[in-house]
Amino acid sequence: MGGFTYEELAERSGVALGTMKSWIRRGLAKLRECLER
Amino acid sequence: MSDNSVPETEHSRLTAAEYVLGVLGASERRRVEQRIGRDQVFAREVAFWEKRLGGLAEGIPAVAPPANAWARIEAALDQAERPAERVGLWQSLRFWRGLSLVTSALAATCLAALIYVGAISPPRAPLVAQLSVEGGKTGFVAAVNSGGGTLTIVPAALLSAEEQKAMELWLIPPGDKPHSLGLIDPNRPVTIKVPQDLLARVNKEAVLAVSLEPPGGSPTGQPTGPVIANGKLAQL
Numbered sequence: 001m002g003g004f005t006y007e008e009l010a011e012r013s014g015v016a017l018g019t020m021k022s023w024i025r026r027g028l029a030k031l032r033e034c035l036e037r
Numbered sequence: 038m039s040d041n042s043v044p045e046t047e048h049s050r051l052t053a054a055e056y057v058l059g060v061l062g063a064s065e066r067r068r069v070e071q072r073i074g075r076d077q078v079f080a081r082e083v084a085f086w087e088k089r090l091g092g093l094a095e096g097i098p099a100v101a102p103p104a105n106a107w108a109r110i111e112a113a114l115d116q117a118e119r120p121a122e123r124v125g126l127w128q129s130l131r132f133w134r135g136l137s138l139v140t141s142a143l144a145a146t147c148l149a150a151l152i153y154v155g156a157i158s159p160p161r162a163p164l165v166a167q168l169s170v171e172g173g174k175t176g177f178v179a180a181v182n183s184g185g186g187t188l189t190i191v192p193a194a195l196l197s198a199e200e201q202k203a204m205e206l207w208l209i210p211p212g213d214k215p216h217s218l219g220l221i222d223p224n225r226p227v228t229i230k231v232p233q234d235l236l237a238r239v240n241k242e243a244v245l246a247v248s249l250e251p252p253g254g255s256p257t258g259q260p261t262g263p264v265i266a267n268g269k270l271a272q273l
Contacts, residue, residue, distance in 0.1 A: 006060045028054040029047065035089055 050082050057086035162273050166245045168266040170194065176266040177221075179206075179245050186236050188218065190245075191226040196265070202249040207260060209246055210238040220254050221247065241272050 004012070010020035055061050056069040073080045126132050163180055168190075170176035179190040190206060204223055207215035208231075216235055221227045231239055248255070249262035 004060070005062050006055075007062060009060065024055070024058075024060060025051045028051050028058070031089075032050055032054065 053082035054086045057090050166268040166270045168268040170266045186231050189228045196223045203252050205250045207246045209244040211242045241270050244269050
């Protein structure tokens, strides 16, 4: 993530911290599913 | 951050992924690092993500850190040092240095005191008494071992011991009543342990006396029979 934390990413994207977290977590969950296959 | 709709294992897996990805804040990173140490399943999950995501880092070209990075790190270290000083006394280097200094000084003082005391205290002269019997002859000789708190009384003359009588030794401090030191034997030396409370009064002011008592000693705690020998203690 370019070395940024959730907080920094949320600030840069102009979204709420919770929103940024759920985006990334959702993405990671999907990635995990793909990797397991 | 905890999402109740996500099962715990799923949640853990995502936390591991977040950690490897590097999106967590400093305090959360520390929590995760501690968990890796004690949770093997979680540690395996972290390893899984490191293997998978590690490739991402390889694709990123190296970036030189900004010139002021080092100054910022130093500033952060300065701030981190203050809480470090508040760590427990037992972890404090300053405390142990101080303690070792104090104890070393104490040890040196003790040693000096020991040498000093050893040099000034004269060898203690033994305290002895000659107990004269009727006619001025010496009947007993007593010697006090003040260090050990004992008194040895040795018969110096053949005394005609009456069959049914015991000989009892008394300590008579000046202006005081006699205190029993126990029974003695007219035929052989006897060493008596001086009772703790009498030890201080066994000095060169006191008198030793021997009286004849019923077998087993005076029943009253005071001499009941005739005094057959007595003598003042003296420093040799």
